[in-house]
Amino acid sequence: MFYKELYVYESNKPVKATIRNYKKADFDQLIQVQKEAFPPPFPEELLWNTEQLTNHISLFPDGALCVEIGGRIAGSITGLIVHLDDGDEDHSWAEVTDNGYIRNHDPEGNTLYIVDICISPAYRKLGLGKWMMQSMYESVVQLGLERLLGGGRMPGYHIQSADMSIAQYVEKVLQGELKDPVVSFLLRCGRTPVKPVANYLEDDESLNYGMLMEWKNPFKV
Template identity: 30%
Template sequence: MLTIRNLLPGDVDSAIALQSSVYPTIPPFREDQFANLLQIFPRGQFAAVPDERLVGIAISLVIVWERCSLHHTWASITNDGNFDTHNADFGHTLYGAEVCVSPDERGHGIGHALYEARRNLCRAMNLKRIIAGGRLSGYARHATKLTPGDYAKRVIWGELYDPVLRFQLDEGFDYCGILPDICRQTRNR
């Protein structure tokens, strides 16, 4: 049975291993980054745990969206992964900084359950919205023929399939545009 609970300090090694398996070309968060997240906003960090195995995580922080823009970067929102931009006192936006599910466990509703936990947190904190960026994981196969924006439009129209964008759309998110350099691999690690 799947349990969604808050991420715990004892989960950090498993979370790092999970990120490494899901995004092999992107460095995982460091232990100190997880420690900082768990100190500043423990209730915004979620773990998907069936049978005591960590198979998914969702990392979030509250931000003052009015200080940002639709053309932000992951690095600017998270202060290069330090997450000290978290501001629960004045922020009204839950920012989804990371979500990943083990490739072996996809298709079982784990991503949806993690997003449901985020929605519940958003309601409990009386926040206005959830904002999240996502990778266009299937774009590379079309990069010689389409711009990222054209690719995204064709996914939205149902002409092409992208697992990340389709998942976000199915979760009720609106497509707002392409964010250059949104991925965390642009950070200095």
């Protein structure tokens, strides 16, 4: 099981945070965080439901983490283990995560795949997303996996798509000429780019592209 205490800063004030496995008693709060993070017009049927959350804590509790501040859940991150070799990158989020139900979790796999990361807007300036991602890196090491992998939205791409291809957009983000809210965040978390994937998820802002980014276990090189 996972449990970690740390301090984050709100302005200049240290605030104690706890990162731990989420459990059944947390489900209502986890769903509320998703509602806060993804308000309408985001489809409510795409938010976590109790069946998905039950699968997370029963099939792979090591991949079901939340961050708590002052007794309130401020965010969560969820993963599963899959087996993916180089060249297996052309997949959709729905395929690789079983639409978030993770019934395809493979304890013998080589990759911890991120299903979702979510922070309540009230807590987004505390750096909690980066700390939760770091916790998943620690799980990769603890479990002896080769890497962490996941696909991120590219919500800035629709603004530039008339003038550049997806490959050119990614390159400009990597060169610092453009900033993308998700890709730039993942870079700050230590993730490195693998490739953009077409038809990864239904997202108008990303034109349905997802940016696969990984973190390799430094003890498995």
